Amino acid sequence: MTQENQQEFWRWTESSWKNPDMDWKDAGFVTVGIDVGSVSSQACIMADGKIYAFANMRTGSDSPASARNALENALKTTDMPEERVDYCVGTGYGRVNVPFADRAVTEIACHARGANFIYGPAVRTVLDVGGQDIKAISCDEKGRVTHFLMNDKCAAGTGRGMEVFADLLGVSINEVGDRSFQYQGPEPDAVSSTCVVYARSEATGLLRKGWTTEKVLAAYCRAMAERIFALLERLGVEPGFGVTGGMAKNRGVMDRLTAMIRLEPMRTAWDVQVAGAVGAALFGHALCRRGKGRKR
Amino acid sequence: MLAGYGYKDASGDFFVTIDTDRCNGCGDCVSACPAAVFAVVDEDPHDPLREDPVVMVSPDKNRQLKYACGPCKPRSGRPPLPCVSACNAGAISHSW
Amino acid sequence: MITAGIDCGAKNTKTIIMKDGQILGRGKVLTGFDQNRSITASWQAALKEAGLEEGDVERRCGTGSGKDCIRNAGLVNDIKAMAKGAKYFFPKVRTVTDVGAEEARAVKMDDDGSVVDFAVNEKCAAGAGAFIEAMARALEVGLEEMGLLCLRSDREIPMNAQCVIFAESEVVGLIHARTGKPDISKAIHDAMAGRIVSMIRRVGVNEDLVMVGGVARNPGFVEAMKRELKIDRIHIPEAPEYGAAVGAAVAAAEKA
Numbered sequence: 001m002t003q004e005n006q007q008e009f010w011r012w013t014e015s016s017w018k019n020p021d022m023d024w025k026d027a028g029f030v031t032v033g034i035d036v037g038s039v040s041s042q043a044c045i046m047a048d049g050k051i052y053a054f055a056n057m058r059t060g061s062d063s064p065a066s067a068r069n070a071l072e073n074a075l076k077t078t079d080m081p082e083e084r085v086d087y088c089v090g091t092g093y094g095r096v097n098v099p100f101a102d103r104a105v106t107e108i109a110c111h112a113r114g115a116n117f118i119y120g121p122a123v124r125t126v127l128d129v130g131g132q133d134i135k136a137i138s139c140d141e142k143g144r145v146t147h148f149l150m151n152d153k154c155a156a157g158t159g160r161g162m163e164v165f166a167d168l169l170g171v172s173i174n175e176v177g178d179r180s181f182q183y184q185g186p187e188p189d190a191v192s193s194t195c196v197v198y199a200r201s202e203a204t205g206l207l208r209k210g211w212t213t214e215k216v217l218a219a220y221c222r223a224m225a226e227r228i229f230a231l232l233e234r235l236g237v238e239p240g241f242g243v244t245g246g247m248a249k250n251r252g253v254m255d256r257l258t259a260m261i262r263l264e265p266m267r268t269a270w271d272v273q274v275a276g277a278v279g280a281a282l283f284g285h286a287l288c289r290r291g292k293g294r295k296r
Numbered sequence: 297m298l299a300g301y302g303y304k305d306a307s308g309d310f311f312v313t314i315d316t317d318r319c320n321g322c323g324d325c326v327s328a329c330p331a332a333v334f335a336v337v338d339e340d341p342h343d344p345l346r347e348d349p350v351v352m353v354s355p356d357k358n359r360q361l362k363y364a365c366g367p368c369k370p371r372s373g374r375p376p377l378p379c380v381s382a383c384n385a386g387a388i389s390h391s392w
Numbered sequence: 393m394i395t396a397g398i399d400c401g402a403k404n405t406k407t408i409i410m411k412d413g414q415i416l417g418r419g420k421v422l423t424g425f426d427q428n429r430s431i432t433a434s435w436q437a438a439l440k441e442a443g444l445e446e447g448d449v450e451r452r453c454g455t456g457s458g459k460d461c462i463r464n465a466g467l468v469n470d471i472k473a474m475a476k477g478a479k480y481f482f483p484k485v486r487t488v489t490d491v492g493a494e495e496a497r498a499v500k501m502d503d504d505g506s507v508v509d510f511a512v513n514e515k516c517a518a519g520a521g522a523f524i525e526a527m528a529r530a531l532e533v534g535l536e537e538m539g540l541l542c543l544r545s546d547r548e549i550p551m552n553a554q555c556v557i558f559a560e561s562e563v564v565g566l567i568h569a570r571t572g573k574p575d576i577s578k579a580i581h582d583a584m585a586g587r588i589v590s591m592i593r594r595v596g597v598n599e600d601l602v603m604v605g606g607v608a609r610n611p612g613f614v615e616a617m618k619r620e621l622k623i624d625r626i627h628i629p630e631a632p633e634y635g636a637a638v639g640a641a642v643a644a645a646e647k648a
Contacts, residue, residue: 106341132558145297145342149311153303153359155557164557195306197517197556205425231304283344306515359554363590371511371594
């Protein structure tokens with residue numbers, strides 16, 4: 001996939017932003033969260049646990065450079081020198097490659113904190129479906145993880161698994177959701193294979209039998225929703241249910257999943273992509289309050 | 297926290313869950329495991345506010361847990377798992 | 393008596409025609425999307441090789457993932473078929489593995505050839521031949537060359553990915569990092585062998601392991617298996633992909 005396609009995939013643009021009502025000079029603790037993902041990287045600068053500046057940039061081929069790039073773009077919106085930072089937490093796929101981070105924390109922990117921030121303290125179950133993994137997380141009212149199940153082994157249900165299907169059917173990723181609901185007949189059963197490789201063969205057979213693209217998409221999205229549902233069932237879903245990660249935008253899977261768990265996902269004005277970096281910055285703040293901040 | 301390491305794939309659910317509230321980082325499971333599945337770490341990557349050591353499933357075993365744990369799970373006549381038996385705190389459980 | 397065994401597998405449909413323990417004819421056809429067609433074609437091919445007519449065969453027995461499409465035949469499950477097939481070639485066998493395109497199995501037998509235990513790798517493409525096939529495509533080499541390339545390397549490169557889809561990306565990454573194809577092929581075969589051996593260990597392996605199934609034709613995979621098991625040899629019959637079909641033909645004769 002070209003960089004341009006990746007950008008289109010997640011339907012975001014590189015951007016940076018600063019809170020006009022805050023001044024870093026008034027801050028007690030300034031903390032940074034860096035989330036290096038396989039497609040995009042985010043930097044969140046917080047002052048006393050409130051978002052001060054943010055940047056969302058394309059991830060390049062080099063994780064440390066992507067992390068630095070995200071931070072610089074966030075800093076650029078401010079007049080704050082980098083030396084003012086009391087603590088930096090790295091997370092995401094490339095979290096071990098954020099050289100200026102004081103600590104690497106997993107996406108599981110950061111997404112729970114971040115979800116608590118963007119969805120509010122009522123969130124108890126967080127589903128993070130990314131490009132290459134699925135995480136089901138239970139958290140408490142403070143966003144502390146109480147239980148998680150991770151999967152980064154199997155492509156079924158991940159963004160990558162969806163890409164494979166979209167490629168097979170010649171459909172662009174952002175069309176998948178809508179087109180999966182365009183089949184006029186009754187909703188078909190899910191494809192019987194969870195494995196993306198076998199599901200792909202099965203789909204080829206269905207197309208040969210005369211199934212339309214829309215019908216196959218419906219069957220596959222249902223299979224992916226069922227697979228994610230099974231993982232959530234193993235965890236145990238408690239309301240409020242919040243979704244983070246790129247797949248939140250795929251209504252082909254999300255709408256079917258919502259019907260299965262019988263819970264409406266919580267809404268937020270924030271782009272769910274920010275969850276990782278926000279959670280990471282919040283951890284930095286908590287660690288500063290425990291006296292772990294950098295000596296200045 | 298219940299840390300569910302492992303994965304779910306088309307052939308089943310393969311999770312080794314560590315109850316980190318019970319784990320005291322003693323490392324008995326590390327010695328008991330014939331497949332080097334476990335490792336004790338000083339900093340829990342999933343809980344930066346934890347100040348004690350904790351056990352986790354080694355990252356290089358995490359994605360092959362079904363296969364790493366295979367030798368301890370013969371198809372029939374399965375004896376108690378060495379890791380579960382070794383843990384006095386009862387912090388380890390397997391989903392299969 | 394003349395019997396036939398038909399194994400309708402995920403990738404190939406194989407037929408064996410047998411008379412009093414002698415193999416008279418074999419037929420192998422890609423299964424594709426039409427199992428009825430492939431079963432008929434495989435059956436006809438075996439008859440032709442045996443120089444026989446349909447009516448000459450007294451009893452048929454079917455096995456494999458597509459066995460429900462095999463008409464006018466008794467059915468035997470894959471486990472029994474592979475066990476009987478292995479015993480046909482190696483009467484003293486106790487442990488057999490059948491590595492096919494989409495499923496792999498291991499069986500432990502007692503001295504009488506009865507199955508006492510079995511384990512299966514199913515539903516996940518990384519656990520069967522589909523893994524090697526997909527990686528061959530990622531490496532842009534034919535399946536035969538894939539097995540031979542592996543023999544030219546002695547590097548140990550563990551693979552991180554345990555899923556065909558993620559492994560494809562990992563292979564592309566290795567290619568971009570200028571890792572040689574022989575080394576990549578070896579990494580792939582080692583990874584595959586690790587998964588198959590872990591499955592076999594669940595039933596317990598004796599020194600004399602028999603391997604059947606199409607993947608047994610891959611010399612790189614066989615070497616990787618020997619390394620992983622730390623044994624010097626694995627018993628593989630000629631035309632190992634017919635293992636289950638042979639077993640089905642034997643089962644058909646036993647039901648007489």
